[in-house]
Amino acid sequence: QSLGSQAVQDICQRIEKAYQLFFKHNKKGVRPPGFKKVKKYKEWVAKKKNKVVVFIGQWYPSSKTCRECGQVLEKLDLSVREWRCPSCQSVNGRDENAAKNIQAVGASTVSLGDVRQASPAITA
Template sequence: TRLVFDHDVIVIEDLAVKNMVRNRNLDKAISGSGWGTFRRMPEYKAAKHGRHLIVIGRWYPSSKTCSACGHLLAELSLSTRHWTCPGCRTLHGRDVNAAKNILAAGLAVSACGGDVRHSGSARVRSPGKQEPRPVKVGLPRL
């Protein structure tokens, strides 16, 4: 409730909680923490109080993308909790870096009304401008 009252825009990642519970090492911790409930509660509370909840897709490479320069790692194992960007040499904590990227992607969606998907390049691009083209006076030539 505090998140909804304190913020106009809330950005979360769409996690597959059912799939994550299949991991035998994490199943009890995930089940006991109520991630599914946390996903549902901001949804209805944001709608009730006129706030915007933006959900970023689970395949968005938030952990593998450098939040400083946009460099995308080819691989990042789940056991790697900290990594240094080969592009700008910034040291990242996996979860904090992912949170920064999820926020940036959500704000891009909020500002431009687009969808944030990874293009496959080393840089993540936000949606293009949504401005209409200028109207020309007269009839168009055929």
């Protein structure tokens, strides 16, 4: 399963704080801190906010899939931050493209259909 960088940072900060408190107040018979599984940690946060967390496959090619036509590149080096689709010629930013693909896969998984960002209204 893949986690966003913000979630990983949050978890690392919680671990750091727990161990600092443990060593600061270390008394005989006190066990080191235990941690919730990531899946459980996220599910209860989402439930509290009336949201749903959808996990997609770790190896889903979100960066290598063109969000316009669905063409999947065979290989894409991590150093490539932007690429042109060989099929439809659209230019895809690696991170934005991956985010939109993940959003679409997550939405289709929970039967929300196609989720797109609202376009600004055109004024006359």
